[in-house]
Amino acid sequence: MPRPGRGQGMGRGGGFRDPQQGMLGGRLRGHGHRLTGPRRVILSVLESARDYLSAEEVYMAVYADNPGVGIATVYRTLQMLAEIGIAERVDTGDGKARYKLGPVEDQRRRVVLVCTNCSRSTPITTGTDDTEAVIAQLERMTAEQHGFRTNRTVVQLYGLCEQCEKQYGG
Amino acid sequence: MPRPGRGQGMGRGGGFRDPQQGMLGGRLRGHGHRLTGPRRVILSVLESARDYLSAEEVYMAVYADNPGVGIATVYRTLQMLAEIGIAERVDTGDGKARYKLGPVEDQRRRVVLVCTNCSRSTPITTGTDDTEAVIAQLERMTAEQHGFRTNRTVVQLYGLCEQCEKQYGG
DNA sequence: GTAGATGCAAACTTTTTGCTGGCCC
DNA sequence: GGGCCAGCAAAAAGTTTGCATCTAC
Numbered sequence: 001m002p003r004p005g006r007g008q009g010m011g012r013g014g015g016f017r018d019p020q021q022g023m024l025g026g027r028l029r030g031h032g033h034r035l036t037g038p039r040r041v042i043l044s045v046l047e048s049a050r051d052y053l054s055a056e057e058v059y060m061a062v063y064a065d066n067p068g069v070g071i072a073t074v075y076r077t078l079q080m081l082a083e084i085g086i087a088e089r090v091d092t093g094d095g096k097a098r099y100k101l102g103p104v105e106d107q108r109r110r111v112v113l114v115c116t117n118c119s120r121s122t123p124i125t126t127g128t129d130d131t132e133a134v135i136a137q138l139e140r141m142t143a144e145q146h147g148f149r150t151n152r153t154v155v156q157l158y159g160l161c162e163q164c165e166k167q168y169g170g
Numbered sequence: 171m172p173r174p175g176r177g178q179g180m181g182r183g184g185g186f187r188d189p190q191q192g193m194l195g196g197r198l199r200g201h202g203h204r205l206t207g208p209r210r211v212i213l214s215v216l217e218s219a220r221d222y223l224s225a226e227e228v229y230m231a232v233y234a235d236n237p238g239v240g241i242a243t244v245y246r247t248l249q250m251l252a253e254i255g256i257a258e259r260v261d262t263g264d265g266k267a268r269y270k271l272g273p274v275e276d277q278r279r280r281v282v283l284v285c286t287n288c289s290r291s292t293p294i295t296t297g298t299d300d301t302e303a304v305i306a307q308l309e310r311m312t313a314e315q316h317g318f319r320t321n322r323t324v325v326q327l328y329g330l331c332e333q334c335e336k337q338y339g340g
Numbered sequence: 341g342t343a344g345a346t347g348c349a350a351a352c353t354t355t356t357t358g359c360t361g362g363c364c365c
Numbered sequence: 366g367g368g369c370c371a372g373c374a375a376a377a378a379g380t381t382t383g384c385a386t387c388t389a390c
Binding site: 091093095111113115122124130131134135137138139141142146147148149150151152153154155156157158159160161162165 | 267294304305312316318325326327328329
Binding site: 033036071073076 | 345346355
C-alpha cells in the first residue's frame with residue numbers, strides 16, 4: 001500500500017470551532033494528555049467518519065489537509081484514544097486494526113460481515129438492532145452452560161456480500 | 171520474537187502411522203493437494219494440539235523435531251488447510267492468526283470462549299446446542315437487513331472463564 | 341519551564357512471494 | 366515425468382520505537 005511522501009510541516013495548533021473538541025480535549029487532559037494540533041485533526045477525522053477507520057485511512061484523511069502529520073503520530077494517537085476509552089479498537093481479521101470514536105460500553109457487542117470473495121469487512125452497528133438481543137441470549141446461554149462471564153462479544157459472519165452475491169449469480 | 175536458526179534439512183516423507191493422516195491425506199488429494207513430509211508434520215502438530223495455535227507456535231513445535239521445515243511452508247500449509255476446510259482460522263485480535271484442526275462443514279457455526287485473563291480459548295461444540303438456533307437467527311437477520319449470505323459464522327466471547335472468575339472473586 | 345508530543349527514520353513483527361531445485365503421485 | 370511443493374531469502378504490510386526538537390499547559 002503506497003504512502004504519500006513527507007510534507008513540509010503543518011501549522012501546529014490550527015483553530016477549530018468544533019464544540020465537541022472542547023469536550024474531548026477535556027477528557028484527554030483528564031487523563032494527563034494534551035490536545036495538540038495533530039490530535040485535533042485526527043479527532044476531527046474520526047468525528048466525521050461513519051465507519052471504523054484503519055490507521056492508514058485516518059492518515060490519508062489527515063494528510064489531505066495536513067501533510068505534515070506523521071503516520072507515527074496517527075498510530076500513537078489512535079492507541080492513546082483507545083486506551084482512555086475515547087475510541088474503540090477493532091480487529092476485523094484482515095491484519096489492520098480499525099478505530100471509531102465512541103464509548104466502549106456502547107459497542108460491547110460487535111457483528112462484522114466478512115465477504116470471502118472481495119475481502120471487505122463491514123461492521124454492523126448493533127445497539128439499535130435486534131442483533132443485540134440475540135447476542136445477549138447467546139451470552140446468557142454460555143454463562144449458564146459453561147460458567148463463562150462474557151465482557152465483549154465479536155461475531156464474524158463469513159459469506160458473500162450483496163455485490164459479490166449478484167456477481168456469482170447465486 | 172526470536173526465531174530458531176536454519177536447520178540442516180529434514181528427512182522428507184518421514185513415516186507416520188497415524189490412521190487419521192490417511193484420512194486427511196485423502197481430503198488433501200481430493201482438493202488437488204499432496205501429502206508431503208512437512209505437511210504430515212504440521213498436521214501431526216495440529217492433531218495433538220488442544221487449543222488454537224499461532225503460525226509461530228506451529229513452527230516451533232515442528233522445528234523441535236524437524237528443523238528443516240521453513241516457516242514459509244508452515245504459513246502456506248496453514249493457509250491451505252484453512253482454505254479447504256480442514257483447519258479453522260481465527261483472529262483473536264493480537265495480530266496473530268490462530269489455527270485448529272476441525273471439519274468446518276460439521277461446525278459451520280462456531281462459538282469460542284476467550285478468557286481475557288489466562289488467554290485460553292475454548293471452542294464450544296454447537297450443533298446439539300440451542301446456540302445453533304440463536305446463531306441461525308442472527309444469520310437470518312443480517313441476510314434480511316444487509317443482503318449478506320452467510321456461509322460460516324464465528325462467535326468469539328471475550329470474558330472470564332470459570333477458574334479466573336473465581337480467582338478474581340467476581 | 342517541563343513533561344509530554346511530534347516528525348522522521350529505522351526497527352520489528354507477522355505474513356507473503358519469487359526463485360530454484362526436489363519430491364509426490 | 367510433470368506439476369505441485371520445498372527451503373531460502375527478501376519483500377510487503379502494519380505497527381512500534383529512538384531520538385532530537387518543539388509545544389501545550
